[in-house]
Amino acid sequence: MVEPKARVLIVDDNRVNRLLLSRSVEMLGYAVSVAENGRVAMERMSKDAFDLLLLDIEMPEMDGFEVLEAMKLVPSLCDLPVIVTSSVEGIDNIVRCIGLGAEDYLPKPVNPVLLKARLSSSLDKKRLRDEQKVLLRRFATSEVVQDLHEQGFALGGRRVHASILFSDIRDFTAISERQPPEETIELLNQYYTLMFEVIDSHGGIVTLMMGDGLMVLFGAPQPLVNPAAQAVAAAQDMLTMVDEFNLDRAAAKKPELRLGIGIATGEVVAGYAGTQARATYTCIGDKVNLASRLEAHTKIVAAQILMDEDTKNAVMTQQSVESVGRVFFNGFSNPVAVYTLTGLAQTRQG
Structure with missing residues:
Protein backbone atom coordinates (compact mmCIF):
# COMPACT_ATOMS: atom_id res chain seq x y z
CA MET A 1 0.00 0.00 0.00
CA VAL A 2 1.43 3.35 -1.08
CA GLU A 3 1.48 5.89 1.75
CA PRO A 4 -0.31 9.12 0.73
CA LYS A 5 1.83 12.23 0.31
CA ALA A 6 1.85 14.74 3.14
CA ARG A 7 -0.19 17.82 2.20
CA VAL A 8 1.49 21.20 2.59
CA LEU A 9 -0.35 24.52 2.36
CA ILE A 10 1.85 27.46 1.29
CA VAL A 11 0.54 30.88 2.30
CA ASP A 12 2.26 33.87 0.69
CA ASP A 13 0.96 37.01 -1.00
CA ASN A 14 3.90 37.13 -3.42
CA ARG A 15 3.13 35.05 -6.53
CA VAL A 16 6.79 34.45 -7.36
CA ASN A 17 7.51 33.24 -3.83
CA ARG A 18 4.50 30.92 -3.97
CA LEU A 19 5.60 29.37 -7.26
CA LEU A 20 9.26 28.90 -6.24
CA LEU A 21 8.41 27.55 -2.80
CA SER A 22 5.78 25.22 -4.31
CA ARG A 23 8.32 23.81 -6.73
CA SER A 24 10.86 23.21 -3.95
CA VAL A 25 8.30 21.45 -1.75
CA GLU A 26 6.92 19.33 -4.60
CA MET A 27 10.47 18.21 -5.50
CA LEU A 28 10.75 16.88 -1.94
CA GLY A 29 7.78 14.59 -2.61
CA TYR A 30 4.96 16.48 -0.91
CA ALA A 31 1.54 17.51 -2.25
CA VAL A 32 1.19 21.29 -2.38
CA SER A 33 -1.70 23.76 -2.21
CA VAL A 34 -1.38 27.54 -2.10
CA ALA A 35 -3.21 30.54 -0.65
CA GLU A 36 -2.48 34.21 -1.38
CA ASN A 37 -3.24 35.50 2.12
CA GLY A 38 -4.27 34.45 5.61
CA ARG A 39 -8.00 34.80 5.05
CA VAL A 40 -7.92 32.45 2.07
CA ALA A 41 -5.71 30.05 4.04
CA MET A 42 -8.23 29.86 6.92
CA GLU A 43 -11.02 29.17 4.43
CA ARG A 44 -8.98 26.39 2.82
CA MET A 45 -8.13 24.81 6.18
CA SER A 46 -11.81 24.84 7.20
CA LYS A 47 -12.64 22.66 4.17
CA ASP A 48 -9.52 20.54 3.56
CA ALA A 49 -7.09 18.66 5.78
CA PHE A 50 -3.39 19.59 5.66
CA ASP A 51 -0.33 18.18 7.37
CA LEU A 52 1.77 21.34 7.52
CA LEU A 53 1.55 25.09 6.89
CA LEU A 54 4.30 27.24 5.36
CA LEU A 55 3.27 30.72 6.42
CA ASP A 56 4.39 34.20 5.39
CA ILE A 57 3.98 37.06 7.89
CA GLU A 58 3.41 40.26 5.91
CA MET A 59 0.20 39.78 3.89
CA PRO A 60 -2.91 41.84 3.13
CA GLU A 61 -6.35 41.15 4.68
CA MET A 62 -4.96 38.75 7.31
CA ASP A 63 -1.28 38.53 8.15
CA GLY A 64 0.67 35.58 9.52
CA PHE A 65 0.39 36.64 13.16
CA GLU A 66 -3.40 36.82 12.81
CA VAL A 67 -3.47 33.36 11.22
CA LEU A 68 -1.51 31.87 14.12
CA GLU A 69 -3.86 33.53 16.61
CA ALA A 70 -6.94 32.29 14.72
CA MET A 71 -5.63 28.72 14.51
CA LYS A 72 -5.29 28.54 18.29
CA LEU A 73 -9.06 29.04 18.56
CA VAL A 74 -9.89 26.11 16.25
CA PRO A 75 -9.43 22.70 17.95
CA SER A 76 -8.78 20.89 14.66
CA LEU A 77 -5.97 23.33 13.78
CA CYS A 78 -4.26 23.64 17.17
CA ASP A 79 -1.76 20.86 16.46
CA LEU A 80 -1.16 21.62 12.78
CA PRO A 81 2.58 22.34 12.46
CA VAL A 82 3.42 25.79 11.09
CA ILE A 83 6.78 26.86 9.69
CA VAL A 84 7.01 30.60 9.23
CA THR A 85 8.83 31.71 6.09
CA SER A 86 9.35 35.45 6.21
CA SER A 87 11.67 38.33 5.39
CA VAL A 88 10.54 40.11 8.55
CA GLU A 89 13.65 40.44 10.68
CA GLY A 90 14.17 40.82 14.39
CA ILE A 91 14.27 38.37 17.27
CA ASP A 92 11.02 39.85 18.66
CA ASN A 93 9.09 38.73 15.58
CA ILE A 94 10.58 35.25 15.73
CA VAL A 95 9.74 34.96 19.42
CA ARG A 96 6.21 36.18 18.74
CA CYS A 97 5.72 33.52 16.05
CA ILE A 98 6.97 30.71 18.30
CA GLY A 99 4.87 32.04 21.17
CA LEU A 100 1.78 31.88 18.96
CA GLY A 101 2.44 28.22 18.19
CA ALA A 102 4.72 28.17 15.15
CA GLU A 103 6.96 25.11 14.99
CA ASP A 104 9.88 26.84 13.32
CA TYR A 105 11.04 29.98 11.50
CA LEU A 106 12.89 30.14 8.18
CA PRO A 107 14.13 33.50 6.82
CA LYS A 108 13.67 34.36 3.16
CA PRO A 109 15.13 33.48 0.78
CA VAL A 110 14.50 29.97 2.10
CA ASN A 111 17.53 27.69 2.13
CA PRO A 112 16.45 24.43 0.38
CA VAL A 113 18.60 22.22 2.64
CA LEU A 114 17.09 23.78 5.77
CA LEU A 115 13.61 23.58 4.23
CA LYS A 116 13.98 19.84 3.64
CA ALA A 117 15.20 19.23 7.19
CA ARG A 118 12.50 21.37 8.82
CA LEU A 119 9.70 19.81 6.77
CA SER A 120 10.87 16.29 7.57
CA SER A 121 11.27 17.02 11.29
CA SER A 122 7.92 18.80 11.64
CA LEU A 123 6.01 16.11 9.76
CA ASP A 124 7.64 13.35 11.82
CA LYS A 125 6.48 15.11 14.99
CA LYS A 126 2.97 15.45 13.57
CA ARG A 127 2.83 11.74 12.70
CA LEU A 128 3.84 10.91 16.28
CA ARG A 129 1.16 13.24 17.69
CA ASP A 130 -1.45 11.74 15.35
CA GLU A 131 -0.52 8.22 16.48
CA GLN A 132 -0.80 9.30 20.12
CA LYS A 133 -4.25 10.76 19.44
CA VAL A 134 -5.42 7.51 17.84
CA LEU A 135 -4.09 5.54 20.80
CA LEU A 136 -5.77 7.90 23.28
CA ARG A 137 -9.12 7.67 21.46
CA ARG A 138 -8.84 3.88 21.55
CA PHE A 139 -8.66 3.82 25.33
CA ALA A 140 -10.68 6.94 26.23
CA THR A 141 -13.97 8.42 25.08
CA SER A 142 -14.07 11.52 22.90
CA GLU A 143 -15.40 13.51 25.88
CA VAL A 144 -12.42 12.52 28.03
CA VAL A 145 -10.03 13.27 25.16
CA GLN A 146 -11.62 16.73 24.82
CA ASP A 147 -11.36 17.30 28.57
CA LEU A 148 -7.69 16.35 28.54
CA HIS A 149 -7.10 18.70 25.59
CA GLU A 150 -8.91 21.62 27.26
CA GLN A 151 -8.01 21.13 30.93
CA GLY A 152 -4.94 18.91 30.90
Whole structure:
Protein backbone atom coordinates (compact mmCIF):
# COMPACT_ATOMS: atom_id res chain seq x y z
CA MET A 1 0.00 0.00 0.00
CA VAL A 2 1.43 3.35 -1.08
CA GLU A 3 1.48 5.89 1.75
CA PRO A 4 -0.31 9.12 0.73
CA LYS A 5 1.83 12.23 0.31
CA ALA A 6 1.85 14.74 3.14
CA ARG A 7 -0.19 17.82 2.20
CA VAL A 8 1.49 21.20 2.59
CA LEU A 9 -0.35 24.52 2.36
CA ILE A 10 1.85 27.46 1.29
CA VAL A 11 0.54 30.88 2.30
CA ASP A 12 2.26 33.87 0.69
CA ASP A 13 0.96 37.01 -1.00
CA ASN A 14 3.90 37.13 -3.42
CA ARG A 15 3.13 35.05 -6.53
CA VAL A 16 6.79 34.45 -7.36
CA ASN A 17 7.51 33.24 -3.83
CA ARG A 18 4.50 30.92 -3.97
CA LEU A 19 5.60 29.37 -7.26
CA LEU A 20 9.26 28.90 -6.24
CA LEU A 21 8.41 27.55 -2.80
CA SER A 22 5.78 25.22 -4.31
CA ARG A 23 8.32 23.81 -6.73
CA SER A 24 10.86 23.21 -3.95
CA VAL A 25 8.30 21.45 -1.75
CA GLU A 26 6.92 19.33 -4.60
CA MET A 27 10.47 18.21 -5.50
CA LEU A 28 10.75 16.88 -1.94
CA GLY A 29 7.78 14.59 -2.61
CA TYR A 30 4.96 16.48 -0.91
CA ALA A 31 1.54 17.51 -2.25
CA VAL A 32 1.19 21.29 -2.38
CA SER A 33 -1.70 23.76 -2.21
CA VAL A 34 -1.38 27.54 -2.10
CA ALA A 35 -3.21 30.54 -0.65
CA GLU A 36 -2.48 34.21 -1.38
CA ASN A 37 -3.24 35.50 2.12
CA GLY A 38 -4.27 34.45 5.61
CA ARG A 39 -8.00 34.80 5.05
CA VAL A 40 -7.92 32.45 2.07
CA ALA A 41 -5.71 30.05 4.04
CA MET A 42 -8.23 29.86 6.92
CA GLU A 43 -11.02 29.17 4.43
CA ARG A 44 -8.98 26.39 2.82
CA MET A 45 -8.13 24.81 6.18
CA SER A 46 -11.81 24.84 7.20
CA LYS A 47 -12.64 22.66 4.17
CA ASP A 48 -9.52 20.54 3.56
CA ALA A 49 -7.09 18.66 5.78
CA PHE A 50 -3.39 19.59 5.66
CA ASP A 51 -0.33 18.18 7.37
CA LEU A 52 1.77 21.34 7.52
CA LEU A 53 1.55 25.09 6.89
CA LEU A 54 4.30 27.24 5.36
CA LEU A 55 3.27 30.72 6.42
CA ASP A 56 4.39 34.20 5.39
CA ILE A 57 3.98 37.06 7.89
CA GLU A 58 3.41 40.26 5.91
CA MET A 59 0.20 39.78 3.89
CA PRO A 60 -2.91 41.84 3.13
CA GLU A 61 -6.35 41.15 4.68
CA MET A 62 -4.96 38.75 7.31
CA ASP A 63 -1.28 38.53 8.15
CA GLY A 64 0.67 35.58 9.52
CA PHE A 65 0.39 36.64 13.16
CA GLU A 66 -3.40 36.82 12.81
CA VAL A 67 -3.47 33.36 11.22
CA LEU A 68 -1.51 31.87 14.12
CA GLU A 69 -3.86 33.53 16.61
CA ALA A 70 -6.94 32.29 14.72
CA MET A 71 -5.63 28.72 14.51
CA LYS A 72 -5.29 28.54 18.29
CA LEU A 73 -9.06 29.04 18.56
CA VAL A 74 -9.89 26.11 16.25
CA PRO A 75 -9.43 22.70 17.95
CA SER A 76 -8.78 20.89 14.66
CA LEU A 77 -5.97 23.33 13.78
CA CYS A 78 -4.26 23.64 17.17
CA ASP A 79 -1.76 20.86 16.46
CA LEU A 80 -1.16 21.62 12.78
CA PRO A 81 2.58 22.34 12.46
CA VAL A 82 3.42 25.79 11.09
CA ILE A 83 6.78 26.86 9.69
CA VAL A 84 7.01 30.60 9.23
CA THR A 85 8.83 31.71 6.09
CA SER A 86 9.35 35.45 6.21
CA SER A 87 11.67 38.33 5.39
CA VAL A 88 10.54 40.11 8.55
CA GLU A 89 13.65 40.44 10.68
CA GLY A 90 14.17 40.82 14.39
CA ILE A 91 14.27 38.37 17.27
CA ASP A 92 11.02 39.85 18.66
CA ASN A 93 9.09 38.73 15.58
CA ILE A 94 10.58 35.25 15.73
CA VAL A 95 9.74 34.96 19.42
CA ARG A 96 6.21 36.18 18.74
CA CYS A 97 5.72 33.52 16.05
CA ILE A 98 6.97 30.71 18.30
CA GLY A 99 4.87 32.04 21.17
CA LEU A 100 1.78 31.88 18.96
CA GLY A 101 2.44 28.22 18.19
CA ALA A 102 4.72 28.17 15.15
CA GLU A 103 6.96 25.11 14.99
CA ASP A 104 9.88 26.84 13.32
CA TYR A 105 11.04 29.98 11.50
CA LEU A 106 12.89 30.14 8.18
CA PRO A 107 14.13 33.50 6.82
CA LYS A 108 13.67 34.36 3.16
CA PRO A 109 15.13 33.48 0.78
CA VAL A 110 14.50 29.97 2.10
CA ASN A 111 17.53 27.69 2.13
CA PRO A 112 16.45 24.43 0.38
CA VAL A 113 18.60 22.22 2.64
CA LEU A 114 17.09 23.78 5.77
CA LEU A 115 13.61 23.58 4.23
CA LYS A 116 13.98 19.84 3.64
CA ALA A 117 15.20 19.23 7.19
CA ARG A 118 12.50 21.37 8.82
CA LEU A 119 9.70 19.81 6.77
CA SER A 120 10.87 16.29 7.57
CA SER A 121 11.27 17.02 11.29
CA SER A 122 7.92 18.80 11.64
CA LEU A 123 6.01 16.11 9.76
CA ASP A 124 7.64 13.35 11.82
CA LYS A 125 6.48 15.11 14.99
CA LYS A 126 2.97 15.45 13.57
CA ARG A 127 2.83 11.74 12.70
CA LEU A 128 3.84 10.91 16.28
CA ARG A 129 1.16 13.24 17.69
CA ASP A 130 -1.45 11.74 15.35
CA GLU A 131 -0.52 8.22 16.48
CA GLN A 132 -0.80 9.30 20.12
CA LYS A 133 -4.25 10.76 19.44
CA VAL A 134 -5.42 7.51 17.84
CA LEU A 135 -4.09 5.54 20.80
CA LEU A 136 -5.77 7.90 23.28
CA ARG A 137 -9.12 7.67 21.46
CA ARG A 138 -8.84 3.88 21.55
CA PHE A 139 -8.66 3.82 25.33
CA ALA A 140 -10.68 6.94 26.23
CA THR A 141 -13.97 8.42 25.08
CA SER A 142 -14.07 11.52 22.90
CA GLU A 143 -15.40 13.51 25.88
CA VAL A 144 -12.42 12.52 28.03
CA VAL A 145 -10.03 13.27 25.16
CA GLN A 146 -11.62 16.73 24.82
CA ASP A 147 -11.36 17.30 28.57
CA LEU A 148 -7.69 16.35 28.54
CA HIS A 149 -7.10 18.70 25.59
CA GLU A 150 -8.91 21.62 27.26
CA GLN A 151 -8.01 21.13 30.93
CA GLY A 152 -4.94 18.91 30.90
CA PHE A 153 -4.41 15.93 33.19
CA ALA A 154 -4.64 16.29 36.95
CA LEU A 155 -5.59 13.75 39.58
CA GLY A 156 -8.67 14.72 41.57
CA GLY A 157 -12.29 15.51 40.93
CA ARG A 158 -15.00 18.14 41.00
CA ARG A 159 -18.63 18.08 42.06
CA VAL A 160 -21.03 17.80 39.14
CA HIS A 161 -24.72 17.12 38.59
CA ALA A 162 -24.88 13.89 36.63
CA SER A 163 -26.72 10.64 36.02
CA ILE A 164 -25.14 7.23 36.49
CA LEU A 165 -26.32 4.14 34.64
CA PHE A 166 -25.39 0.56 35.50
CA SER A 167 -26.26 -2.26 33.11
CA ASP A 168 -25.80 -6.00 33.29
CA ILE A 169 -26.57 -8.98 31.06
CA ARG A 170 -28.88 -11.36 32.88
CA ASP A 171 -27.62 -14.95 33.36
CA PHE A 172 -24.41 -14.15 31.51
CA THR A 173 -22.44 -16.70 33.54
CA ALA A 174 -24.80 -19.46 32.43
CA ILE A 175 -24.52 -18.34 28.81
CA SER A 176 -20.72 -18.24 28.92
CA GLU A 177 -20.49 -21.67 30.57
CA ARG A 178 -22.29 -23.24 27.60
CA GLN A 179 -19.86 -21.97 24.97
CA PRO A 180 -16.08 -21.78 24.32
CA PRO A 181 -14.21 -18.79 25.81
CA GLU A 182 -13.42 -17.47 22.33
CA GLU A 183 -17.14 -17.31 21.55
CA THR A 184 -17.80 -15.47 24.81
CA ILE A 185 -15.16 -12.86 24.00
CA GLU A 186 -16.65 -12.37 20.54
CA LEU A 187 -20.12 -12.01 22.07
CA LEU A 188 -18.85 -9.35 24.49
CA ASN A 189 -17.12 -7.46 21.69
CA GLN A 190 -20.32 -7.46 19.62
CA TYR A 191 -22.30 -6.35 22.66
CA TYR A 192 -19.83 -3.55 23.49
CA THR A 193 -19.96 -2.34 19.88
CA LEU A 194 -23.74 -1.97 20.04
CA MET A 195 -23.89 -0.47 23.53
CA PHE A 196 -21.06 2.02 23.01
CA GLU A 197 -22.76 3.33 19.87
CA VAL A 198 -25.98 3.99 21.81
CA ILE A 199 -24.19 5.46 24.84
CA ASP A 200 -22.07 7.79 22.70
CA SER A 201 -25.12 9.03 20.81
CA HIS A 202 -26.64 10.24 24.10
CA GLY A 203 -23.51 11.94 25.44
CA GLY A 204 -22.61 9.25 27.96
CA ILE A 205 -19.18 7.83 28.70
CA VAL A 206 -18.36 4.33 29.89
CA THR A 207 -16.25 4.69 33.02
CA LEU A 208 -16.11 1.00 33.97
CA MET A 209 -16.37 -2.35 32.17
CA MET A 210 -16.87 -5.34 34.45
CA GLY A 211 -17.18 -8.31 32.12
CA ASP A 212 -20.76 -8.00 30.90
CA GLY A 213 -21.48 -5.05 33.22
CA LEU A 214 -21.12 -1.38 32.31
CA MET A 215 -21.02 1.79 34.38
CA VAL A 216 -21.94 4.87 32.37
CA LEU A 217 -21.73 8.55 33.31
CA PHE A 218 -23.94 11.27 31.81
CA GLY A 219 -23.06 14.91 32.49
CA ALA A 220 -19.27 14.80 32.88
CA PRO A 221 -16.62 15.61 31.85
CA GLN A 222 -18.77 17.53 29.35
CA PRO A 223 -22.02 18.90 30.87
CA LEU A 224 -25.45 17.92 29.56
CA VAL A 225 -28.62 20.02 29.80
CA ASN A 226 -30.61 17.09 31.20
CA PRO A 227 -28.35 14.13 31.97
CA ALA A 228 -31.26 12.10 33.41
CA ALA A 229 -33.23 12.37 30.17
CA GLN A 230 -30.20 11.30 28.17
CA ALA A 231 -29.55 8.36 30.51
CA VAL A 232 -33.16 7.12 30.30
CA ALA A 233 -33.23 7.55 26.52
CA ALA A 234 -29.95 5.65 26.27
CA ALA A 235 -31.36 2.85 28.43
CA GLN A 236 -34.39 2.53 26.16
CA ASP A 237 -32.20 2.47 23.06
CA MET A 238 -29.94 -0.13 24.68
CA LEU A 239 -32.95 -2.42 25.16
CA THR A 240 -34.08 -1.82 21.59
CA MET A 241 -30.61 -2.59 20.27
CA VAL A 242 -30.46 -5.82 22.27
CA ASP A 243 -33.92 -6.80 20.95
CA GLU A 244 -32.63 -6.40 17.39
CA PHE A 245 -29.42 -8.26 18.25
CA ASN A 246 -31.51 -11.12 19.66
CA LEU A 247 -33.18 -11.59 16.28
CA ASP A 248 -29.78 -12.47 14.81
CA ARG A 249 -28.97 -14.67 17.80
CA ALA A 250 -32.29 -16.51 17.47
CA ALA A 251 -31.57 -17.19 13.79
CA ALA A 252 -28.24 -18.68 14.85
CA LYS A 253 -29.98 -20.68 17.62
CA LYS A 254 -28.17 -18.72 20.34
CA PRO A 255 -29.76 -17.80 23.69
CA GLU A 256 -31.21 -14.31 23.85
CA LEU A 257 -29.67 -11.54 25.95
CA ARG A 258 -31.69 -9.67 28.57
CA LEU A 259 -30.55 -6.51 30.33
CA GLY A 260 -31.07 -5.01 33.74
CA ILE A 261 -30.45 -1.24 34.01
CA GLY A 262 -30.35 1.06 37.03
CA ILE A 263 -30.20 4.86 36.83
CA ALA A 264 -29.62 7.40 39.60
CA THR A 265 -29.24 11.18 39.33
CA GLY A 266 -27.66 13.80 41.57
CA GLU A 267 -24.36 15.21 42.75
CA VAL A 268 -21.24 13.10 42.28
CA VAL A 269 -17.51 13.79 42.29
CA ALA A 270 -16.05 13.13 38.84
CA GLY A 271 -12.42 13.24 37.77
CA TYR A 272 -9.22 11.30 37.27
CA ALA A 273 -8.41 8.66 39.88
CA GLY A 274 -5.23 6.62 40.14
CA THR A 275 -1.60 7.69 39.91
CA GLN A 276 0.45 9.91 37.61
CA ALA A 277 1.51 6.74 35.78
CA ARG A 278 -1.91 5.11 35.45
CA ALA A 279 -5.31 6.75 35.90
CA THR A 280 -8.90 6.56 34.73
CA TYR A 281 -11.81 8.98 34.51
CA THR A 282 -14.53 7.93 36.95
CA CYS A 283 -16.99 9.22 39.54
CA ILE A 284 -17.89 8.44 43.13
CA GLY A 285 -20.79 9.21 45.46
CA ASP A 286 -23.99 7.82 46.92
CA LYS A 287 -25.68 8.09 43.54
CA VAL A 288 -23.13 5.72 42.03
CA ASN A 289 -23.87 3.15 44.72
CA LEU A 290 -27.60 3.67 44.31
CA ALA A 291 -27.49 3.11 40.54
CA SER A 292 -25.67 -0.16 41.14
CA ARG A 293 -28.28 -1.24 43.73
CA LEU A 294 -31.10 -0.33 41.35
CA GLU A 295 -29.59 -2.42 38.59
CA ALA A 296 -29.33 -5.42 40.91
CA HIS A 297 -32.94 -4.88 42.07
CA THR A 298 -34.25 -5.29 38.50
CA LYS A 299 -33.81 -9.04 38.99
CA ILE A 300 -36.10 -9.01 42.03
CA VAL A 301 -38.96 -7.00 40.53
CA ALA A 302 -38.62 -8.40 36.96
CA ALA A 303 -38.08 -4.96 35.43
CA GLN A 304 -35.41 -3.94 32.97
CA ILE A 305 -35.07 -0.26 33.90
CA LEU A 306 -35.27 1.11 37.43
CA MET A 307 -34.59 4.71 38.46
CA ASP A 308 -34.47 6.84 41.58
CA GLU A 309 -36.76 9.77 42.39
CA ASP A 310 -34.36 12.45 41.09
CA THR A 311 -34.23 10.70 37.73
CA LYS A 312 -38.01 10.29 37.71
CA ASN A 313 -38.54 13.98 38.45
CA ALA A 314 -36.24 14.97 35.58
CA VAL A 315 -38.04 12.84 32.96
CA MET A 316 -41.66 12.55 34.12
CA THR A 317 -42.84 15.20 31.62
CA GLN A 318 -41.28 13.18 28.79
CA GLN A 319 -41.80 9.61 29.99
CA SER A 320 -44.63 7.63 31.58
CA VAL A 321 -43.29 6.51 34.95
CA GLU A 322 -44.77 4.37 37.72
CA SER A 323 -43.73 3.62 41.27
CA VAL A 324 -42.26 0.28 42.28
CA GLY A 325 -42.38 1.24 45.96
CA ARG A 326 -39.85 2.18 48.60
CA VAL A 327 -36.93 -0.19 49.00
CA PHE A 328 -34.28 -0.63 51.70
CA PHE A 329 -30.90 -0.98 49.96
CA ASN A 330 -27.70 -2.13 51.60
CA GLY A 331 -25.61 0.91 52.57
CA PHE A 332 -28.58 3.31 52.72
CA SER A 333 -30.15 4.18 56.09
CA ASN A 334 -33.53 5.18 54.65
CA PRO A 335 -35.79 3.46 52.13
CA VAL A 336 -35.42 4.67 48.54
CA ALA A 337 -38.33 5.46 46.23
CA VAL A 338 -37.94 3.36 43.08
CA TYR A 339 -39.61 3.88 39.70
CA THR A 340 -39.80 2.21 36.31
CA LEU A 341 -41.16 3.15 32.89
CA THR A 342 -44.82 2.26 32.44
CA GLY A 343 -45.33 -0.91 30.42
CA LEU A 344 -41.66 -1.42 29.72
CA ALA A 345 -41.13 -4.44 31.98
CA GLN A 346 -44.23 -6.24 30.74
CA THR A 347 -43.49 -5.51 27.11
CA ARG A 348 -39.90 -6.68 27.15
CA GLN A 349 -40.06 -9.43 29.73
CA GLY A 350 -43.22 -10.99 28.34
